[in-house]
Amino acid sequence: MERLKRTLKKYRSYIALAIILFVLIAVAYEYYNKYMYIFRDPNKIKNWITSYGKYGIVMFLFVQFLQVVAFFIPGEVVQIAGGYIYGTLFGSIISILGITFGSIAAYSISRIYGKPLVNKIISGKDLKFFHKVLNLGSVDYIVFLLYLIPGIPKDVLAYICGISNIKFKHFIVYSTLGRLPGIIISAYFGSKMYTGNKMALIVIGIIMTSLFIIGVLKGEKIIVTITGSKTSQSDKQL
Numbered sequence: 001m002e003r004l005k006r007t008l009k010k011y012r013s014y015i016a017l018a019i020i021l022f023v024l025i026a027v028a029y030e031y032y033n034k035y036m037y038i039f040r041d042p043n044k045i046k047n048w049i050t051s052y053g054k055y056g057i058v059m060f061l062f063v064q065f066l067q068v069v070a071f072f073i074p075g076e077v078v079q080i081a082g083g084y085i086y087g088t089l090f091g092s093i094i095s096i097l098g099i100t101f102g103s104i105a106a107y108s109i110s111r112i113y114g115k116p117l118v119n120k121i122i123s124g125k126d127l128k129f130f131h132k133v134l135n136l137g138s139v140d141y142i143v144f145l146l147y148l149i150p151g152i153p154k155d156v157l158a159y160i161c162g163i164s165n166i167k168f169k170h171f172i173v174y175s176t177l178g179r180l181p182g183i184i185i186s187a188y189f190g191s192k193m194y195t196g197n198k199m200a201l202i203v204i205g206i207i208m209t210s211l212f213i214i215g216v217l218k219g220e221k222i223i224v225t226i227t228g229s230k231t232s233q234s235d236k237q238l
Helices: 002-010 012-040 042-050 053-069 075-086 088-121 124-134 139-148 157-162 168-191 198-237
Strands: none
Touching: 042 053, 042 075, 053 075, 053 088, 075 088, 075 168, 088 157, 088 168, 124 139, 124 157, 139 157, 139 168, 157 168
16 A cells, blocks of 8 residues: 555656646537537527526636636637626626636646646646746746736646646636726627627727737737836836
8 A cells, every 4th residue: 555655656746747638628529519619609609608507606617717727718708798698797797707717727736736737747848938028027026927818828838837837826816807807808809799799899809809910929028028127217216
């Protein structure tokens, strides 16, 4: 028994990886074969969630939780669906709750099993990018900016934060604050679908697309500029 415990402890990262991969593959199979089509039509999303009756909110929370842990699921689409089904305010609230639970799970898995696991489930390119960015200044401030700026790849960020220097409490606070504007805008966009107010949708769509493109092209430079300016001001004060 003692030998078994030692073996399990020694290979815990590989065991965890196998379990996570199994879950991700199972979810991916079900998701892409049964549910992917519903995200092309907001009415189908609404019908799917509401088909669970009083448990619809629980299902929506689970989907939001899952899209963080299983980071290949597109989160923005789910957030828009939340606004369409529940309205801007309540849609934003339940999206935040589900995403926060998912972030807690991803961060905790990464913190417990460490770099061996993260190195196996995240590409070297993403690891290199976030390692570089997280060392630009205060890790709390950088995490907030990473979640705030659209277009920066956030899907794997919770796992990477788990092996970084950011504390659990700070990660939850700053990642949630950074996510808030995007979640609210997505929920608002969803709430306006099929209301007949096409102009509002067009304006929001243009703004969201523009911010996304800027984030993709200039996200890292924006963070460098902001953190560089902050550092320079601090140096002047000293």
